[in-house]
Amino acid sequence: xxxxxxxxxxxxxxxxxxxxxxxxxxxxxxxxxxxxxxxxxxxxxxxxxxxxxxxxxxxxxxxxxxxxxxxxxxxxxxxxxxxxxxxxxxxxxxxxxxxxxxxxxxxxxxxxxxxxxxxxxxxxxxxxxxxxxxxxxxxxxxxxxxxxxxxxxxxxxxxxxxxxxxxxxxxxxxxxxxxxxxxxxxxxxxxxxxxxxxxxxxxxxxxxxxxxxxxxxxxxxxxxxxxxxxxxxxxxxxxxxxxxxxxxxxxxxxxxxxxxxxxxxxxxxxxxxxxxxxxxxxxxxxxxxxxxxxxxxxxxxxxxxxxxxxxxxxxxxxxxxxxxxxxxxxxxxxxxxxxxxxxxxxxxxxxxxxxxxxxxxxxxxxxxxxxxxxxxxxxxxxxxxxxxxxxxxxxxxxxxxxxxxxxxxxxxxxxxxxxxxxxxxxxxxxxxxxxxxxxxxxxxxxxxxxxxxxxxxxxxxxxxxxxxxxxxxxxxxxxxxxxxxxxxxxxxxxxxxxxxxxxxxxxxxxxxxxxxxxxxxxxxxxxxxxxxxxxxxxxxxxxxxxxxxxxxxxxxxxxxxxxxxxxxxxxxxxxxxxxxxxxxxxxxxxxxxxxxxxxxxxxxxxxxxxxxxxxxxxxxxxxxx
Amino acid sequence: xxxxxxxxxxxxxxxxxxxxxxxxxxxxxxxxxxxxxxxxxxxxxxxxxxxxxxxxxxxxxxxxxxxxxxxxxxxxxxxxxxxxxxxxxxxxxxxxxxxxxxxxxxxxxxxxxxxxxxxxxxxx
Amino acid sequence: xxxxxxxxxxxxxxxxxxxxxxxxxxxxxxxxxxxxxxxxxxxxxxxxxxxxxxxxxxxxxxxxxxxxxxxxxxxxxxxxxxxxxxxxxxxxxxxxxxxxxxxxxxxxxxxxxxxxxxxxxxxxxxxxxxxxxxxxxxxxxxxxxxxxxxxxxxxxxxxxxxxxxxxxxxxx
Numbered sequence: 001x002x003x004x005x006x007x008x009x010x011x012x013x014x015x016x017x018x019x020x021x022x023x024x025x026x027x028x029x030x031x032x033x034x035x036x037x038x039x040x041x042x043x044x045x046x047x048x049x050x051x052x053x054x055x056x057x058x059x060x061x062x063x064x065x066x067x068x069x070x071x072x073x074x075x076x077x078x079x080x081x082x083x084x085x086x087x088x089x090x091x092x093x094x095x096x097x098x099x100x101x102x103x104x105x106x107x108x109x110x111x112x113x114x115x116x117x118x119x120x121x122x123x124x125x126x127x128x129x130x131x132x133x134x135x136x137x138x139x140x141x142x143x144x145x146x147x148x149x150x151x152x153x154x155x156x157x158x159x160x161x162x163x164x165x166x167x168x169x170x171x172x173x174x175x176x177x178x179x180x181x182x183x184x185x186x187x188x189x190x191x192x193x194x195x196x197x198x199x200x201x202x203x204x205x206x207x208x209x210x211x212x213x214x215x216x217x218x219x220x221x222x223x224x225x226x227x228x229x230x231x232x233x234x235x236x237x238x239x240x241x242x243x244x245x246x247x248x249x250x251x252x253x254x255x256x257x258x259x260x261x262x263x264x265x266x267x268x269x270x271x272x273x274x275x276x277x278x279x280x281x282x283x284x285x286x287x288x289x290x291x292x293x294x295x296x297x298x299x300x301x302x303x304x305x306x307x308x309x310x311x312x313x314x315x316x317x318x319x320x321x322x323x324x325x326x327x328x329x330x331x332x333x334x335x336x337x338x339x340x341x342x343x344x345x346x347x348x349x350x351x352x353x354x355x356x357x358x359x360x361x362x363x364x365x366x367x368x369x370x371x372x373x374x375x376x377x378x379x380x381x382x383x384x385x386x387x388x389x390x391x392x393x394x395x396x397x398x399x400x401x402x403x404x405x406x407x408x409x410x411x412x413x414x415x416x417x418x419x420x421x422x423x424x425x426x427x428x429x430x431x432x433x434x435x436x437x438x439x440x441x442x443x444x445x446x447x448x449x450x451x452x453x454x455x456x457x458x459x460x461x462x463x464x465x466x467x468x469x470x471x472x473x474x475x476x477x478x479x480x481x482x483x484x485x486x487x488x489x490x491x492x493x494x495x496x497x498x499x500x501x502x503x504x505x506x507x508x509x510x511x512x513x514x515x516x517x518x519x520x521x522x523x524x525x526x527x528x529x530x531x532x533x534x535x536x537x538x539x540x541x542x543x544x545x546x547x548x549x550x551x552x553x554x555x556x557x558x559x560x561x562x563x564x565x566x567x568x569x570x571x572x573x574x575x576x577x578x579x580x581x582x583x584x585x586x587x588x589x590x591x592x593x594x595x596x597x598x599x600x601x602x603x604x605x606x607x608x609x610x611x612x613x614x615x616x617x618x619x620x621x622x623x624x625x
Numbered sequence: 626x627x628x629x630x631x632x633x634x635x636x637x638x639x640x641x642x643x644x645x646x647x648x649x650x651x652x653x654x655x656x657x658x659x660x661x662x663x664x665x666x667x668x669x670x671x672x673x674x675x676x677x678x679x680x681x682x683x684x685x686x687x688x689x690x691x692x693x694x695x696x697x698x699x700x701x702x703x704x705x706x707x708x709x710x711x712x713x714x715x716x717x718x719x720x721x722x723x724x725x726x727x728x729x730x731x732x733x734x735x736x737x738x739x740x741x742x743x744x745x746x747x748x749x
Numbered sequence: 750x751x752x753x754x755x756x757x758x759x760x761x762x763x764x765x766x767x768x769x770x771x772x773x774x775x776x777x778x779x780x781x782x783x784x785x786x787x788x789x790x791x792x793x794x795x796x797x798x799x800x801x802x803x804x805x806x807x808x809x810x811x812x813x814x815x816x817x818x819x820x821x822x823x824x825x826x827x828x829x830x831x832x833x834x835x836x837x838x839x840x841x842x843x844x845x846x847x848x849x850x851x852x853x854x855x856x857x858x859x860x861x862x863x864x865x866x867x868x869x870x871x872x873x874x875x876x877x878x879x880x881x882x883x884x885x886x887x888x889x890x891x892x893x894x895x896x897x898x899x900x901x902x903x904x905x906x907x908x909x910x911x912x913x914x915x916x917x918x919x920x921x
Contacts, residue, residue, distance in 0.1 A: 232671075233673075234667070234670070234671035234672075236671065239667075239668075239671075241666060290770070294774055295778055296770070296773050296774055296776075296778060297778060298665050298666055298778040298779065298780065307774045307775065310774050311771070311774060314767070314770055314771060314774070318763065318766075318767045321763055322760070322763065325756065325759060325760060325763070329755075329756040329759075342741045349741075352737055352741065353737075356730075356733045356734065356737055359729070359733055360726065360729060360730040360733060363725070363726050363729040363730075364726040367721075367722060367725050367726055367729075368722070371719075371721070371722045373769065373770065373773040374769055374773075375718060375719075375722075376773065376776055377769050377772045377773050377776070378769075379718065381707070381718055382706065382707070382708045382780055383707050383708055383710075383713050383718060383719065384660045384707075384708050384709070384710060384711050384713070385711070385713055385722065386658070386660065386668070386711025386712065387657070387668075387711060388658055388711055388712035389711075389712060389713060389722070389723075393723075393726055393727075397730075443650070500653060502681075565673070582673045584678070585675055585824060585852055586824055586852060586853060586854050586857070591673060591678075662780065662782070662887040662888075663887060663888065665779060665780055675852060675878060675888075675889075676878070676887045676888065678878070679852075679877060679878030679879060679881065679882055680882065682877045682878070682879065683877075683879055683882055686879070701882075704782075704882060704883070704885040705782045705885055705887070706780075706782045706783060708780050708782070
């Protein structure tokens, strides 16, 4: 029953799009005041999609297996929390969530943009409706979450156990808020281009949306990484896997946009560039959806995929691309009256250099991700592009990038100089010395690592100083940049100093190394709601005599019948101790993987800091300085 | 400067605490650069499949026999194809992969140079 | 002219992307290694299943004769399924089936053969899975048809009626 209501309200919601489009076009012609009927219909559409989504959630809670989506992804013994999160843990449900957020955001946009020109608001709504209609068609035609099956099965197939996790339960909604937020930027940029409204006013109005989507995208990626870190059992948090890359690409584009929209707001420069970025942010999100859902790429993060759905998203994606290309080339005019001269040493220059590097990073990731597809189509050869490729092409470029990032905020708009700033030089020397001291005895690439570490330190110290010197001025920027330096530092030290051993142990045996002993104490059994688990108890004694007990698990889920390995992690400010165990075919010992990962927690905290920086600047009226 | 010194000291203590005795460094590096054919999307190092375990044994054995990193890669490439390498070699298949990003970087630089630096000269 | 060429180039570029993605959709995303049929079979040292005698692979394979290499294990369920096809192929006169017992417990393996009969003319041990790597195999079961020290057919996963017919045709 809820499933039926869900379906009809979805169908009804889709028909409302025609009403909205009809009234919008009518309103657009005589655009003195915004037609309140449009607001009403938009609200109604939001309401209907919400009902539909709620219907799906209720079907999941009730384990209504007459619904195909519920049957495929749920099970009666699953805990309630994962029954609910299972709603968006699958293709159909997640698309419905997309649609829900789309309708929610456009409604918010309409009521929040009352000070903007009416024509611009209507046109933005129209462009957004194009996207909404696309999603409606996709949902109703090829990915309906409300398919009926008869005879009704007794039991569902269950949700993949690795998705039964709190971080992954909230990861998709937050990520979609980011993706969909970028759709507002997309529609708004197209409409502003058509009306020649790309201006300071537009910039300060759309900046809010840019920041909001950026914050959600940042948090969404963070949650995904945390999940990968403790759930996938190898102790890594970023693998340059295609699915990870496709979320990073819109993030990079958004981050670039966050910076250069300031230049537009302040000086009316870089207009075309802002439009291109606004368009590409959402296009990249859609491109990511295509790459993930179509199954064109091979990834650890499984998603039920289907080439036919892929084809739909592909056509939809390219329709959007060609629509925006048309709008851009046909309507966009660079405003030549405004003085757009830029001095070499100025904030503008630093923003442009930031954009240049960000685009380079983006192109590395884009090329690395899609290149295997291109190569296979053209020459039918298959290759893999993995972490070494990205590390090699990105790491060296971080050095100048961080340098500009450290100095850029010190510069003023229009024209600036760097006289009497000896401290900048002294700080650099300190950072360099410090990193040489750290790196010199290690068997790693000396030059690259020293430079990376010292530049990260440089940025770290300079932003740290800003906290005390600038106090509350530009706090958001200082926090975000400080967070970034902390992020790079933690990742570098994490990479350089990780200790990792893989060994085979029987119960009662001890692994001994110079730094620690691992004793496999015993095995216990435990019973969860929908799994049985075997818990190993390990005592680890380090060289200083500190004793720690870690208890990794092997979980055998009932439906689907899958065994997962649950890591046990002990965290403190200095390092994480991470242990997993796995059975070995036909052997009575277990495969034990133990890692000491320094500064793990700082990686998460620094990303939170970066997001906090964005959050704070939401409350700022205008860019200072 | 007082804060700075304080933080420097703190950080230095942090870092020096962790001594660096990486065990089987090269072996880990090699197995991380190999892609597992069973769980396609994980590296051999990260995977616990039978295949990955065999490859791990193979790598450590080959290292003991005195094989170099490159020789191990080419041995496995010979058996399973280029796909198994996460670090694509620089050959006719991958010229574009390696060079295109660099080209994009140079192109970006050129555009910036042309749009902003030249304009300035004209104005003054 | 110059200004108009930019939209044209960009559009063409995106059309190319579209075509490539469109074609890419049809390719499978699961990688299966190609085999080089021209190459000689690998050379390695192995050990008999039930004795400790070591043997070099060059001594196992004679020219001008068909061999079916089968990598199997008692713990692998598909191996159980394909076993009857191996028994069927065992009746062919000019084909010898050679088993490689993959990462197995010898006791279990013997029980497996006692239960289902032994189709292999010789069985060798592959305790660590290293010989499977020499063959370029990555799972169990996998089978290779060999003639003149060259691989002429490779089957990943269990054999089935189609494969058996094909092998019979190839060795005729």
